[in-house]
Amino acid sequence: MSEQAVLPAVVRDRAGKGAARAVRRAGMVPCVVYGASKDPQMISIEPRHLMRELMAGHFYNTVYDVEVEGGAKERVLPRDMQLHPITDLPLHVDFLRVSKSTKITVAVPVTFLNEEESPGLEQGGTLSVVRYEVEVYCAADDIPETLECDLTGREMGDTIHISDLKMPKDVVSAITDRDPVVANIEAPRSEEAIEEIEAEDQEAGEEYGAESEEAAEEGAEGGESEGDGEGESEDESKE
Numbered sequence: 001m002s003e004q005a006v007l008p009a010v011v012r013d014r015a016g017k018g019a020a021r022a023v024r025r026a027g028m029v030p031c032v033v034y035g036a037s038k039d040p041q042m043i044s045i046e047p048r049h050l051m052r053e054l055m056a057g058h059f060y061n062t063v064y065d066v067e068v069e070g071g072a073k074e075r076v077l078p079r080d081m082q083l084h085p086i087t088d089l090p091l092h093v094d095f096l097r098v099s100k101s102t103k104i105t106v107a108v109p110v111t112f113l114n115e116e117e118s119p120g121l122e123q124g125g126t127l128s129v130v131r132y133e134v135e136v137y138c139a140a141d142d143i144p145e146t147l148e149c150d151l152t153g154r155e156m157g158d159t160i161h162i163s164d165l166k167m168p169k170d171v172v173s174a175i176t177d178r179d180p181v182v183a184n185i186e187a188p189r190s191e192e193a194i195e196e197i198e199a200e201d202q203e204a205g206e207e208y209g210a211e212s213e214e215a216a217e218e219g220a221e222g223g224e225s226e227g228d229g230e231g232e233s234e235d236e237s238k239e
Helices: 017-023 047-056 189-237
Strands: 005-011 029-035 038-043 066-070 071-085 090-097 103-113 125-129 134-137 147-150 157-163 181-186
Touching: 005 047, 017 029, 038 047, 038 066, 047 090, 103 125, 103 181
Parallel strands: 005 066, 029 090, 103 147
Antiparallel strands: 005 038, 029 038, 066 071, 071 090, 103 134, 125 181, 157 181
């Protein structure tokens, strides 16, 4: 189960874009706590607390106690975070209220174990990961930090499915209509195959470069034409 942690917060009185901008100017991150058939609560949290949890990992599958200054604790799970497109600093966070009985779908990272015990990998095969995370359905208190994939005995050409992962008690895959692939153990490529792939990549790059150059030339020509037209319009308007 994910370790529970604490996030200190303060109440903010107003909602809306203007109020959120004011919170950010004050050096805080606007957040909202919703769910459990209660009214949403507007709060703000210091960015250093959020960044600390983000850098620690497992942010989206960790249950937190949000300690609101002058108010009660809120037991929550992060559901969404907006980041600044340039600085990657948090701009807004949505928290879902949870209890011991709350059942949710959450993405959990996969950890691959015992690679040295895989005959396929020992023979030069490659572990090709299809899914680094798997969505599971469980109670909020039962969210695992990671799902283990044991590679012991895996041969060349083996395919590993979600059903092959070690699921903790009361944790099941959120995908119920099929058994998706998590990873494959692929045979090593020959030098000829590698050279063929590199040649295809180079050819594709050259074609892309030629298309980009052609598009840029067309754009430049179009811009010049538009500029001429705008100039004529200005002259006509002056007359």
